[in-house]
Amino acid sequence: MEEKVTYEFNVFSTLITLLLAFTMRRKYTGLRLLGGRPGLIFPMDIFGKSNRFSYAAAWGCIAFLTSDIIFERKYALDLPGPLYLKAFYALLSMLIYGMDYLPMFAALSVDCVFGYVVGTLYAWLFTTVRIFQSLECTLKEEPIEIVLEFIRILPLLLCQLYLSISLPVRIVQSIRERKEFFSSMQRITAFELEKSIHDSWEGKHVAKxxxxxxxxxxxxxxxxxxxxxxxxxxxxxLLYNRQTDFRYSAQLLSVMLVGGMILYRVTFEIIYHVDSIYKILGTISTILETIGFDEEEGEIPLITTIRKYIYLLYYIFIVLHGSILVSVSLAALISFVMILHMLSSYRTNLQNLYKGTTSHIPPRTGKSNPSMLVGSMKYAGYQVGYIAWGFFIQFLVYLLISVQLAVIIAFIRAGFYKWLVDILMQAWPVLLTAFVLHYVQTMLAKFVFLQENGNTIRINNRRLMFNFTYFLFFYNILIGLISCLMRITNSLIFWSMFISRLDKSVLPQRFQTLDPGFNAYVGFMHIEMAHTHPVVIVFLRLLAVDVGIQKETRRPSKSSATDALELTETVQKKRKKFMRARNNWQTMYTLINNPSISQYRKHHIAL
Known part of the structure; x- marks a missing residue:
């Protein structure tokens, strides 16, 4: 399918983005909800936790447009010139695509009614255009082609539909919360502000x-x-365990979603194009029908030879078709599982850093702060690139293994299995002996050579152990040669599985500094920990609440002195009531856990 995509939205997108930037004037009157800071977060707060799924959906739309450049050569600028300029056209097209979706990120960033209205219109516009383009390209095709086209762009449609539904919902929520039209600020009391801090995930973490x-x-x-x-x-x-006192950042969710969408697109394209092998098999079958499937009497030797090679080519294509389908399915499944494990590993590593544990993530002592920040900036792109390369390497490894297994099975079915029997006859005594000796050594180590049946690491019967070790030394050399081959095979398989994971270095611990992917992950984790530590955030928010109350009490606005006075009295009443209830609860909790202190209470002393 060839499709000429026009991008008239670029100038319009730039104008809308500038409009969002200049109209977001946030005015401070009274107490404001903490989190709405002066200035514009543009285009996305990578450490933020709000609107994270919407940000991820917007990044997913851009990722799918970028994949169009790679697979379908949809450049925004298709200018004539040498071949090497195509790479620059591709990079320039990515920037143009980014400008198309920049107002969407700006609308999510400003977090106000006007921004959500702009984002909604943009989401509806892009969703309608994409569906219309898909229908227009497949209108003259068969129904199956229309279904395949929608399956190809299914992740993109899901992201655009999520934005088209979630943004109008946010408009309704903002109106109910009485947010300003051009600002995310809202007027609340100190009691409500403290309650919002307690209900946040940082507050739940500190309470825990x-x-x-x-x-x-x-x-x-x-x-x-x-x-x-x-x-x-x-x-x-096996299942994901949700924790109410933890939230993934918008950047991490966006990176993992982009990586998953790229895996989906590559897997679909491989499976879609591998069906062309069926056309080749049909051509080969036609040739066999022409020259005949079986050998005939008085046949020319040249035709007999050609038939054998055609049969061989026919079976090779059958084996290749099945091997590709199995390999790409297995590689995609393992890659998606690795993405889920990376999410879980990120949460575990970040919580350990919150506690000060650096058992897996190296401490910052050996690196400078600029290198940490550079690694954090590189992480997002590195992770997506490593996911793509990991899928490709796994696909090649599994394809090699599956083709070998298929060839062995084909030889056995054809009657050529004597060579395999010879190999097994020579190998089974060594394998059986190795298994028996391993089991014997384990039993002797537990019940003979260690005290208390292996519960302690103190050696018993030393003479017998020394003699046993001496005679097994020579045999273990032979077993070691075979074990080394197993080590190489296991390393290759597990290396291909974990190459996409930046949270685990593929190099030994002393050489982890030579792993650029792991270095980027380490910098990302330390920057993330330094800017999202829940204890620090809650402490600063509580300080900001006290400072805000003091400012409103001491310096009320001249234009709204009456409102400020009423606000101060309301805040003081609710705060005193809240502090009294909290003190009573803490006193009761302390007395329940420490009954001996009750004798020092005032009413006990009075008695």
Whole structure:
């Protein structure tokens, strides 16, 4: 399908973006909801937690447009010139695509009614244009082609539909919250502001820190209890466990969504184009029908030879078709699983950094702050690139393995299996002996060579152990040669699986500094920890609340002195009521946990 895409939105997008930038004047009167800071977050706060799914959907739309440049050569500027200029045209097209969606990010960034209205119109416009273009290109095709075209752009449509629905909902919510039309600020009391801090995920995290840790569950003794414990452990390992005191940043969700959409697009294109092998198989079948499937008497030797090669070519294409489908499906599945594991690993590593634990993420002592920031800026692009390369490498490795297995099976079905039997006859004694000796060494180490049946690491029967080690030394050399091949194979398989994960270095610990992907991840994690630490954020917000109350109390506005006085009295009344209830609750909690202190209470002393 060839499609000429026009981009008349660029000038209009720039004008709308400038309009959003100049109209966002945030005025401070009274107490304001913390989080609405002066100035414009433009185009996206990479450390922010609000509108994160909308940001991810907007990045997903841009990622799909970028993939059009790679797969379908849809350049915004198709100018004549040498071949090497095509790369510059591609980079320039990405910038133009970015300008098309820049007002969408600006609308989400300003977080106000006007911004959401602009974003809604943009989302509806792009969704309508994309659906119309897809229908126009496939209108003269068969129905199956129309279905395939919509399956190809399904992630893009889902992202655009999410923006088209979520942005109008945000308009209604902003109106209900009585936000200003050109500002996200709203007038609230100090009590409401403290409550908003407590209900935030940072506040829940800090409250969780001050709670006493839950006691460890008692291990079950019954068989049914042990089975249920193993099932719950497996469920927690396989399924995602949501934590109310943690939120993923908008940048991380955007990166993972972009990586997943690229995997989807590449997988679909490979499966779609691999069906062309069926056309080749049909051509080969036609040739076989012409010359005959079976050998005939008095046939020319040249035709017999040609038939054999055609049969061989026919089976090769069958094997290649099945191997490609299996390999690309397995590579896509493992890549998607790795993306989910990266999300879980990010949460674990970031929470460990909050606690000051640097067991997995190296500390900042060996690197400068500029290098950390550079790594953080590189992380997003590196992660998407590593996901793409990881999928491609896995596909090649699995394709090589599947083709080899298919060829072996084809040889066995054709009757050529004597060579395999010879290999097994020579290898099975070594494999059986290695298994038996490994099991014997394990049993002897547990029940003979270690004290207390292996519960301590103190050696027993030393003479017997020394003799046993001496005679097994020579045999272990032979086993070591075979084990080295297994190590190389396992390293290749697991390296191809984990090459896309920047949270795990593919190099040993002492050489991790030579891994550019892991260095980018380390810088990203330290910058993320420094700017999103929940304890620091809650502390600063509480200080800002107290400072705001003091300013409003001491210096009320001249134009609204009466309103400021009423606001101050309301704030003081609610604050005193809240502080009294909180003090009573904390006193009761302390006395329940420390009954001996009750004798020092005033009414006890009076008695």
């Amino acid at each position: 820190i001050f709670r006493p840790p839950r006691p460890e569950p008692v291990p079950p003794e019954t068989r049914k209890g042990k089975i249920m414990a193993h099932i719950n452990k497996l469920r927690k390992f």
